[in-house]
Amino acid sequence: RGPTVDEPALIKALQDGRRRVFVALKHYAQSQLGEKVLTAGPAGPASGLTPKPGRQRDPAKKPAGWDLPEAESAREQITMLARSGRPVLVGPWLSETGFELLYWIPFIAWAKAYGNFDPSQLIVISRGGAASWYRGITDQYEEIFSFMSPDDFRRGNEERIVERGGRQKHLTVSAFDREIVRRVSERRGLTGAQLLHPSLMYGLFKEFWFQRTPVSFVESFTSFAPIVAPDLGELRAALPERYVAAKFYGNTALPETPGNRAFMASYLEELTRHTDVVLLNTGQRFDDHDDMPRINRARLHSVEHLMTPENNLDVQTRIIGGADAFVGTYGGFSYLAPFCGTSAIAFYSHATGFRFDHLEVAKRVFSGLRMGAFVELD
Numbered sequence: 001r002g003p004t005v006d007e008p009a010l011i012k013a014l015q016d017g018r019r020r021v022f023v024a025l026k027h028y029a030q031s032q033l034g035e036k037v038l039t040a041g042p043a044g045p046a047s048g049l050t051p052k053p054g055r056q057r058d059p060a061k062k063p064a065g066w067d068l069p070e071a072e073s074a075r076e077q078i079t080m081l082a083r084s085g086r087p088v089l090v091g092p093w094l095s096e097t098g099f100e101l102l103y104w105i106p107f108i109a110w111a112k113a114y115g116n117f118d119p120s121q122l123i124v125i126s127r128g129g130a131a132s133w134y135r136g137i138t139d140q141y142e143e144i145f146s147f148m149s150p151d152d153f154r155r156g157n158e159e160r161i162v163e164r165g166g167r168q169k170h171l172t173v174s175a176f177d178r179e180i181v182r183r184v185s186e187r188r189g190l191t192g193a194q195l196l197h198p199s200l201m202y203g204l205f206k207e208f209w210f211q212r213t214p215v216s217f218v219e220s221f222t223s224f225a226p227i228v229a230p231d232l233g234e235l236r237a238a239l240p241e242r243y244v245a246a247k248f249y250g251n252t253a254l255p256e257t258p259g260n261r262a263f264m265a266s267y268l269e270e271l272t273r274h275t276d277v278v279l280l281n282t283g284q285r286f287d288d289h290d291d292m293p294r295i296n297r298a299r300l301h302s303v304e305h306l307m308t309p310e311n312n313l314d315v316q317t318r319i320i321g322g323a324d325a326f327v328g329t330y331g332g333f334s335y336l337a338p339f340c341g342t343s344a345i346a347f348y349s350h351a352t353g354f355r356f357d358h359l360e361v362a363k364r365v366f367s368g369l370r371m372g373a374f375v376e377l378d
Contacts, residue, residue: 017242017324018324018325018342018343021242021244021274021275021324021325024274025244025271025325025327025345063214063216063217063219063220064213064214064216064217065207065208065212065213065214065217065220066217066220068207068213070203070204070206070207071204071207071217071220071221073203074200074203074204074221075114077200078111078114078115078196079114079115081115081117081194081196082115082116082117082121084194085121086121086192086193086194087121087123087188087190087193087194088117088121088122088123088193088194088195088196089123089125089181089184089185089190089193089194089195089196090108090122090123090124090125090138090196091124091125091126091180091196091197091198092125092126092127092144092177092180092181092184093125093126093127093130093170093198094127094144094157094160094170094176094177095157095168095169095170096168096332097313097332097333097335097336098331098332098333098335098358099169099332100126100130100133100332101133101227101332101335101336101339102332102335102358102361102362102365103201103205103218103222103361104198104201105133105134105137106222106223106224106225107201107204107205107221107222108122108124108134108137108196109136109137109222109223109224109225110221110222110223111196112137112138113223119137119138119139119140120138120140122137122138122140122196123138123140123141123142123184123188123193124137124138124140124141124142125141125142125144125180125181125184126141126142126143126144127143127144127145127153127309127313128143128145128309128310128311128312128313128314129143129310129311129312129313129314129315129317130313130314130317131143131314132227132228132229132230132314132317133227133313133317135227135228136225136227136228142184142187142188143310144180145308145309145310146310147183147187148180148183149309150309153309156176156179157176159175159176160174160175160176160177163175163176169202170197170198170199170202171199171202171203172199173195173197173199177197181193181195201221204221205217205218205221208357209355209357211357215357215360215361215364218361224365224368224369225369226339226340226341226369226371227317227336227339227340228321228340229317229318229320229321229322229340229341230314230317230318230321231318232318232319232321232322233318235303235306235315235318235319238301238303238306239278239301239303239319239322240276240278240299240301242275242276242324243275243276243277243278243301243323243324244271244275244276244277244278244323244324244325244326244327245277245278245280245316245319245320245323245325245326245327245328245337245342246268246271246277246278246279246280246326246327246328247279247280247281247316247326247328247329247333247334248264248268248281248327248328248329248347249281249328249329249331250329251329251331251353252350252353252354253329253330253331253348253349253350253353253354254329254330254331254347254348254349254350254353255349255350255353257349259349260349263347267327268300271327272298272299272300275299275324276299276300276301277299277300277301278301278303278319278323279300279301279302279303279304280303280316280319280320280328281302281304303315303319316336317336317340320336320337320340320342321340321341321342323337323342324342325337325342325343325344325345326342326343326344326345327344327345327346327347328344328345328346328347329346329347329348330346330347330348330354330376331346331354334346334374335362335374337372337374338366338369338371338372338373338374339366339369339371339372340371340372341371341372342372343372343373343374343375344372344373344374344375345375345376345377346374346375346376346377347376347377347378348376348377348378349378351378359376362374
């Protein structure tokens with residue numbers, strides 16, 4: 001009989017390899033930015049905003065804001081939806097991935113537990129192949145791009161934003177929302193389906209975003225959990241055996257300036273001296289971020305040809321889940337990596353170009369999940 005594989009040792013070796021790659025990436029980034037290399041210090045106190053799988057909160061302890069009208073309304077609406085026994089359409093989600101990952105999905109997970117929903121009762125509506133992000137909540141998923149072209153989606157979303165006075169947030173149920181709900185209901189043959197719309201979450205969490213409640217208020221209405229990235233599957237043949245996933249683009253946190261473009265180029269060139277890099281830039285435009293130009297290097301690998309509007313988030317999730325680390329622009333998309341258990345370095349150069357309250361929530365969540373590290377660097 002031939003030798004057998006020592007699986008625990010193999011897993012440990014893989015984890016150690018990933019950790020070494022991540023540390024090397026961070027050290028190089030800090031040296032490029034003129035920062036001192038940081039060493040690990042003693043662990044701090046446990047975060048208040050942490051996932052608590054299978055653990056009930058003490059009902060005698062009511063956090064700040066629990067009795068606000070918005071909080072009472074949210075609990076009442078979730079209870080009514082659950083008691084109706086009817087199918088509940090969850091969404092549609094039409095905007096930033098960061099809010100979807102950091103607030104909407106954890107809110108839905110809380111609502112499912114609070115209302116004691118049967119998973120088959122919930123039907124999630126999103127776009128880009130995000131089904132795996134919701135797998136811990138329900139397997140019922142409707143892909144918007146399966147019945148709508150990217151041009152129609154962009155046009156409808158732009159009309160929705162105009163209808164909302166230029167705001168991208170899902171503050172009300174728009175005509176575009178109703179059209180998507182109608183199409184999903186027709187496809188599934190649903191009559192009398194209920195709607196759990198993102199406006200409920202926005203109306204609730206604005207109390208935290210407007211600094212009227214502490215971060216513990218968000219904890220009261222969320223349940224955070226890792227995202228289990230699907231296996232690479234057929235993507236495996238198109239990727240190097242080991243790699244770092246990268247996604248750089250211009251936004252308000254990392255504006256597309258000559259200096260930033262030069263930094264991104266030099267950073268990617270340096271990475272390729274040590275490891276293969278898989279670029280996640282898509283070339284399609286579904287939101288307000290334009291992808292930075294790609295750099296042609298032998299160890300840079302593009303997967304643009306493998307992505308479509310219908311599957312691009314699924315492909316990127318799979319690739320990030322199989323990566324040694326993630327590097328890229330600081331923004332909502334960078335949160336995906338630590339949710340998938342992959343450590344991330346996210347760069348910004350304009351400190352007033354993003355909200356620090358979102359970053360605070362993200363870092364507290366990732367600290368509690370203990371899946372992947374998240375480091376933001378100026």
